[in-house]
Amino acid sequence: MQRLRLLKDKILSKVMLALTVLSVSIVLIIGIGLYYKSVPVLNSSSWVTLLTSSEWKPLKGSFGFFPFIMGTLWVTGIAIIIALPLCLLTSFYITEYAPARIRKILVPFVNLLSGIPPVIFGVWGVLFIIPLIQNHIAPHFVEFSTGYSVLAGGIVLAVMIFPLIVSIVCEVLNTIPKELKEASLSLGATKWETIKKVSLRKAKAGIIAATVLAISRAFGETIAVLMVCGNNAVVPHSIFDPGYPLPALIANNYGEMLSIPMYDSALMFAALLLFIIILLFNIISRVILARLERKLVG
Amino acid sequence: MTNNPHISVQHLNVHIGNQAILKDITINIPNKKVISIIGPSGCGKTTLLKSFNRLLDDTADVKITGKVLVDGENIYDPKAEVTHIRKKMGLLSQRPYPLPMSIYDNVAYGPRLHGNPKKAELDELIETQLKATGLWNEVKDRLHAPATRLSIGQQQRLCLARGLAVEPEIILGDESTSALDPVSTSIIEDLFIKLKEKYTIVLVTHILRQARRVSDYIIFVYMGKIIEFGPTEELLLNPKEELTKEYVKGFIS
Amino acid sequence: MIKRKMEENFFRILMILSTIIVAGSFFLIVGTIFYKGVPFMNLDMITKIPGGGFYIGKEGGVLNAIVGSLYIAGGATVLGLMISIPVAIFINMYLGRKNFIANSLRIAFDVLFGIPSIVYGAFGFLIMVYFGIKASLLGGIVAVTLLVIPILVRTLDEVIITVPRELRDASLALGATRWEMSKVVLRQIRPGIFTAILLSFGRAIGDVASVLFTAGFSDNIPTSLHQPAATLPLAIFFQLGSPVEEVQGRAYASALILTIVVLIITVLSSMLSKRFSKNKIQ
Numbered sequence: 155m156q157r158l159r160l161l162k163d164k165i166l167s168k169v170m171l172a173l174t175v176l177s178v179s180i181v182l183i184i185g186i187g188l189y190y191k192s193v194p195v196l197n198s199s200s201w202v203t204l205l206t207s208s209e210w211k212p213l214k215g216s217f218g219f220f221p222f223i224m225g226t227l228w229v230t231g232i233a234i235i236i237a238l239p240l241c242l243l244t245s246f247y248i249t250e251y252a253p254a255r256i257r258k259i260l261v262p263f264v265n266l267l268s269g270i271p272p273v274i275f276g277v278w279g280v281l282f283i284i285p286l287i288q289n290h291i292a293p294h295f296v297e298f299s300t301g302y303s304v305l306a307g308g309i310v311l312a313v314m315i316f317p318l319i320v321s322i323v324c325e326v327l328n329t330i331p332k333e334l335k336e337a338s339l340s341l342g343a344t345k346w347e348t349i350k351k352v353s354l355r356k357a358k359a360g361i362i363a364a365t366v367l368a369i370s371r372a373f374g375e376t377i378a379v380l381m382v383c384g385n386n387a388v389v390p391h392s393i394f395d396p397g398y399p400l401p402a403l404i405a406n407n408y409g410e411m412l413s414i415p416m417y418d419s420a421l422m423f424a425a426l427l428l429f430i431i432i433l434l435f436n437i438i439s440r441v442i443l444a445r446l447e448r449k450l451v452g
Numbered sequence: 453m454t455n456n457p458h459i460s461v462q463h464l465n466v467h468i469g470n471q472a473i474l475k476d477i478t479i480n481i482p483n484k485k486v487i488s489i490i491g492p493s494g495c496g497k498t499t500l501l502k503s504f505n506r507l508l509d510d511t512a513d514v515k516i517t518g519k520v521l522v523d524g525e526n527i528y529d530p531k532a533e534v535t536h537i538r539k540k541m542g543l544l545s546q547r548p549y550p551l552p553m554s555i556y557d558n559v560a561y562g563p564r565l566h567g568n569p570k571k572a573e574l575d576e577l578i579e580t581q582l583k584a585t586g587l588w589n590e591v592k593d594r595l596h597a598p599a600t601r602l603s604i605g606q607q608q609r610l611c612l613a614r615g616l617a618v619e620p621e622i623i624l625g626d627e628s629t630s631a632l633d634p635v636s637t638s639i640i641e642d643l644f645i646k647l648k649e650k651y652t653i654v655l656v657t658h659i660l661r662q663a664r665r666v667s668d669y670i671i672f673v674y675m676g677k678i679i680e681f682g683p684t685e686e687l688l689l690n691p692k693e694e695l696t697k698e699y700v701k702g703f704i705s
Numbered sequence: 706m707i708k709r710k711m712e713e714n715f716f717r718i719l720m721i722l723s724t725i726i727v728a729g730s731f732f733l734i735v736g737t738i739f740y741k742g743v744p745f746m747n748l749d750m751i752t753k754i755p756g757g758g759f760y761i762g763k764e765g766g767v768l769n770a771i772v773g774s775l776y777i778a779g780g781a782t783v784l785g786l787m788i789s790i791p792v793a794i795f796i797n798m799y800l801g802r803k804n805f806i807a808n809s810l811r812i813a814f815d816v817l818f819g820i821p822s823i824v825y826g827a828f829g830f831l832i833m834v835y836f837g838i839k840a841s842l843l844g845g846i847v848a849v850t851l852l853v854i855p856i857l858v859r860t861l862d863e864v865i866i867t868v869p870r871e872l873r874d875a876s877l878a879l880g881a882t883r884w885e886m887s888k889v890v891l892r893q894i895r896p897g898i899f900t901a902i903l904l905s906f907g908r909a910i911g912d913v914a915s916v917l918f919t920a921g922f923s924d925n926i927p928t929s930l931h932q933p934a935a936t937l938p939l940a941i942f943f944q945l946g947s948p949v950e951e952v953q954g955r956a957y958a959s960a961l962i963l964t965i966v967v968l969i970i971t972v973l974s975s976m977l978s979k980r981f982s983k984n985k986i987q
Contacts, residue, residue, distance in 0.1 A: 163882035170795035173788055177854055178813040184820070184828045191831060243716075243723035251720065254512055262975070263728045269971035270734060270964065271911025273938040277945065277960045278734045281741060313730045320727065336507055337549045337611070341562040341618055342539035346713035351561070355552045367819075374821020377913040377942065401823045401914070408830070408918045425827040429820065436819040440812065533706070565709075 181433075188429060191422035198416060204423070210387045212410075217420045219427070224389045225304065225397035229379055230372040232308025232393060233315060238365060240312075241319035246349055248320070249327040268317035276381035279310040284382060287394070296394050304390045304397035307383035311375055315368040322367070326360030326446070327353060363442035370435035374428060376401035400424050458483040458622060458652040459504060464518035466499055468511060473499045475676045477518070486644055486653040488663035488684075491673035492699070497656045500673060501624050504654065505541045506534055522622070539566060542615025544628040548607035550599035551614075555591050558599045558610055562618035581613040585643060605636025612643065623647065625655040629662065641666050660700060664688055672696050735964060742961025745954035751962070755924050755955065759935070759944060762924075763951040767959050770940035772926045774963075776842060777916065777936060778909035781849035782857075782902055788850075789857035790898075794887045796858075797865045798873070811862065817855035823914035825852045830918040843930040845920025852915045853905040860904055864897030865890060900977045907970040911963060913938040937963045 195204070195217055207218025244264075248257055288301030330353055338348040354361075384396020385406060404421050411418040457480035466474040474496050481487055489497045502508050506527060508516060519526045527537045539562075551558050559578045563569050569577070578595070582588040587609045591602070599610055608628065615623065625644070629637040644653055644666050657663050663670055663684065670687045672680045672695070680687060680696045691697045749766045756764030796807050829848025838844050868890050876886040891898070921933025922943060937959050944956035 159882055159885070163884045166791075166884045167795070167799055170791040170799065174792045174795050174810065177788060177792055177817075177858070178810055180851065180854075181813060181817055181820075184824065187828060187831050188824075240723045240727055243720045244727045247720035247724045251717065252724075260724065260728050263731045265975070266968065266971055267731045267734075269907060269967055270731075271913075271938060271967055273911065273913050273941050274734065274738060274960055274964055274967075277741075277941060277956070278737050280945065282733070282737050313734070316727050316730065331549065333545050333547070334549045334551070337543070337545065338551065338561070339507065339510075340505055340538055340541070340543035341565065341614065342535045343561075343565050344535055344709055344713045346716050347565060347709065352551055370819060371821075374823060376821065376823040377938070381942070381945075401821065404823055404827060405914060405917055422827060422831070425824055429824050432819060432821060432824075433816060436816055440815055535709075536706075 185426070185429060188422050188426040192419055192426050194416050194419040195423050208389060212414050212417050212420065215416055217416070217423075219400075219424065221387050221389045222398050222400045222403045222424065223427075225383070225402075226373060226399040228304040228390045228393075228397050229307040229311060229383060229399050230369055232304060233311035233372050234365065234369060236308060236312040237315050237319060237368065241316055241323060242361070244316075245320050245323040245327060246353075249324055250345060250349060250353075264317050264320050267313070268321075272314065272375060272378040273381075275310050275314055275378040279306055279378060279382040283309050292394050296392070299394045300384070300396075302382060302384035302396050303394045304383055305393040307379040307397060307399070308393070310378050310382055311372050314375060314378060315371055318371060319364050319368050322364035322443075323357065323361055326357045326364075330356050359442055359446050363439045363446070366435050366439035366442070370432045370439065373435070374401060374432050376405050380405055400428050404428075456483060457481055458522065459654075460519075460521040460524075461503075462519040462521070464500075464503060464520060465516070466496075466503060466508065467515040469513045473676055474503070477678055479671060479678055479681060481652065481654060482669065484648055484650070484652055485668040486648050486655065486666050487669045487671060488667035489654065489656045489671045489673055490658065490660065490663055490699070491679075493658065495673050496676040497673050498626055501626055501654065501656050504622070504624060505538045505543060507538075507543070509534070539618050540620050541622040541624055542612070542618065542620040544608070544611055544615060544623070544625045546627045547631045548604060548611045550602070550607050550610055553599065554596045555599050555602070555610060556595040559614050559617045561614060566618065577617060578613075581616045584616060584647075585609040585613040586639060587613060603636075605632050605639065608632060608636065608640060609643075612640070616647075621651060623651050623653045625653065625657075627656055627658065630658075637662075660688070672699065674699070735968070738957075738960050738964050742957040742964075745958040746961060750955070750958045754926065755952075759922070759924050759940070759955075760947050760952060761949050763949060765955075767935075767937070767940050767955050767962070769924055769926050769935040770937045770959055771962065773842070773845075773920070773923075773934035774910050774937045776927065777845045777849055777920060777934060778906050780842075780846040781853050781909045782906050784846065784850045785853040785857050785905060786898075786902065789854055789861055789901075790891070792854075792858050793861035793865055794891070796862060798883050798887050798890070814855050814858045814862075818859055820855075821914070822852050822912050823917075825849075826915040826918050829915065833919060839931065840919060840921030840933050841931045842920065842927045842934040844918075845916045845934055845936070846930075848915045848919040849909045849912065852912060853909050856905045856908055857901050860901035861894075861898065864894045864901070867897075868893055896977050900974045903970050903974040903977070907967050907974070910936075911938060911967050913942060 198215060204217060204219055205223065206220050208220045209216045209218040210221065248260060252260065283306050284301035287303060287306055288299055292299035292301065334352060335348050338352045379399055380402040383399065383402065385398050385402055386396040387398050390397045404424050407421060411421055459481035461477050461479045464474055464477040465472065477500065489500060491497050499508065503516065503520060508514055516528060520528055522537065522540060526532065551561055556578060559581055560574050563574060563577060579588060582591065587606060590606060599607065602610060629640050632640065641662060644655065647653060655667065667684050669682065670684050671678055672687065674695050680691060680693045687696065688700055691700055751766055751771060752768055753766040754769040755766070756762045796810055826848055829844065829851060832847060833844045872893065873886055873890065876889050916936050916939060920936060922935050922939055923933040927934040940959045941956045944952045947953055
């Protein structure tokens with residue numbers, strides 16, 4: 155009986171080990187699989203050309219990813235420019251100024267935002283943001299705009315990353331010792347001056363980590379952006395121009411993928427690009443956050 | 453003893469939530485003396501101290517009634533300007549909390565907030581205050597190093613210099629030597645004794661020996677009420693109240 | 706002094722405005738969905754499949770998508786649990802907490818957590834091509850399982866860590882094997898497991914990019930693993946752009962259904978996790 159139990163334990167532990175190793179190696183397998191599939195297109199032109207050329211003619215076998223990379227950058231850039239100030243100000247308000255009652259009501263709604271599926275953001279974008287841009291914002295700046303633009307993509311993305319940034323920044327701000335802030339107040343500083351000169355400095359690393367994490371989330375967001383950004387394979391020159399971020403490229407063209415030679419390889423290369431960049435950003439931000447945590451505990 | 457008191461507390465009541473922390477406190481703090489507030493833990497000593505520079509304002513669920521007059525003006529008057537009041541007092545907390553900046557910037561923090569001092573003025577001010585707290589020789593070559601690199605004793609002296617730089621009238625110390633080693637502790641105690649020539653000093657302490665060593669007057673607080681107030685030697689050696697007798701007995705050998 | 710006060714008041718107003726924007730965007734979004742979706746909600750919508758083709762047919766509802774989503778999200782969650790529970794237990798019980806390997810594994814799963822669903826979708830597609838699986842229920846389940854495993858592992862890990870060491874040591878001291886001790890711990894964290902299930906189900910049911918390539922789409926309810934399956938997110942995506950008003954209406958209704966389901970899941974899971982931390986053994 156005893157031997158049976160021990161045997162069972164041993165077998166199970168081997169099974170668990172196998173499953174764990176398998177799961178973790180998924181990262182590697184994905185990377186290798188995507189790379190393997192990208193080889194044809196990598197062989198067709200140098201990777202410099204692939205990344206910097208704007209010529210996207212799949213039927214001719216010419217794949218320049220520059221417009222899509224720029225599309226991703228524009229949309230993400232706009233999202234961060236909108237989200238970061240708003241989220242910082244909101245986090246300051248929640249942690250420093252809001253009375254407890256209001257805080258208890260506010261915070262759940264910010265968290266609920268994070269549960270909404272991306273496609274719903276896309277629908278909202280189409281129904282609300284596109285007409286807003288087309289009819290109320292763009293006319294002040296350009297002659298004509300359909301509303302489908304990197305601006306729309308940026309706005310929708312910004313709202314999607316609100317909860318991420320707010321939750322991390324609030325957490326970081328809450329670790330600042332009360333007595334430190336009291337020291338500043340005792341010297342005659344206002345609450346705002348204390349935030350500006352003391353809290354911000356202390357929270358700097360955490361804010362950077364939150365931003366990097368938000369960027370990596372924004373890079374990979376597919377459906378919401380796809381529905382509102384216009385999907386035009388040109389390099390955007392203004393926020394009202396349409397854009398075509400990398401995830402949208404992959405998602406829109408999977409249908410043609412297998413019928414045009416090398417198209418599937420090109421799309422897998424796009425996926426590989428995304429994978430590597432997001433991986434990098436993720437690791438950077440985790441490292442920053444881990445170092446922060448160690449400084450606090452150790 | 454209390455002609456023209458620096459701080460005059462009148463019927464101060466502090467409630468946090470449902471609990472009464474300070475009950476009907478009325479006391480006059482004399483000018484340019486060292487006053488120690490003693491009493492068992494959790495009896496409201498720190499709350500009393502923090503009520504002097506309105507640091508209680510931000511506590512959740514707090515209700516304050518009564519008056520606290522500093523230089524004759526009620527600091528709890530709704531029209532009073534909080535930052536102006538706080539500038540009059542320097543606070544030294546239990547553990548030193550250097551601001552996340554250089555030694556120089558720590559001391560310069562206050563003056564920069566309240567005015568636009570020129571570099572030469574600042575340099576002089578900082579040197580003066582660092583000398584006053586005995587830090588100058590130890591840090592004069594690394595003024596722009598981060599303040600967190602100093603030892604705890606040095607950090608606490610830095611916090612004192614920082615507080616003095618805003619030219620307060622009153623220094624508040626909340627068990628400010630409890631995190632320090634004996635050498636740093638006695639340096640700070642000596643500083644308090646020296647500084648009372650220019651400042652009124654109110655200290656919270658649970659070390660009776662320290663209270664005896666540095667202070668001119670002692671306030672004994674118990675369960676949110678002031679039980680006794682008097683000159684140091686008198687209160688410690690010849691306490692009038694029963695509770696005071698209980699608390700200080702065993703101290704006098 | 707006045708300048709300082711003015712600056713503080715200025716920023717204070719900005720802060721309140723920002724907070725209203727950030728917190729209020731939730732209401733804006735949900736409100737828009739309700740506003741557009743409610744007019745199209747009726748019993749037919751949730752009980753019938755689309756008649757005459759999902760893109761142009763005016764009749765019917767979105768039952769195909771509802772059932773498809775339930776199958777895929779449910780299947781992926783079950784499969785995911787079967788993999789993640791052993792993994793989470795292994796990391797925590799068999800490896801010990803401060804173990805370097807355990808922490809590296811945690812980082813690896815954190816990394817997996819951050820990979821966007823489109824990469825899982827593309828990879829799932831590669832697997833399908835490799836094994837000769839067509840776009841189908843099976844394909845969708847595989848891809849979504851990949852997506853969901855890191856979520857489950859992470860949530861379970863966070864929950865297992867809260868179990869005090871003494872409980873584990875006590876059962877080990879009684880002579881239990883590690884596996885038997887793990888069973889005790891699992892029972893202890895049952896609410897946490899429910900939270901994990903809810904979270905992963907919520908993510909699985911709402912995700913598009915992972916099912917886009919892998920599950921296909923269909924007007925009908927799949928009756929076997931090899932048939933294509935419709936999903937709510939794709940139903941929204943494909944039908945939103947249709948010129949036919951009734952079809953658009955199906956898209957809005959799907960959006961409404963999806964939003965309601967996900968909101969319920971989110972609220973339930975946060976209630977559970979609050980309840981859970983109250984009942985922990987101290």
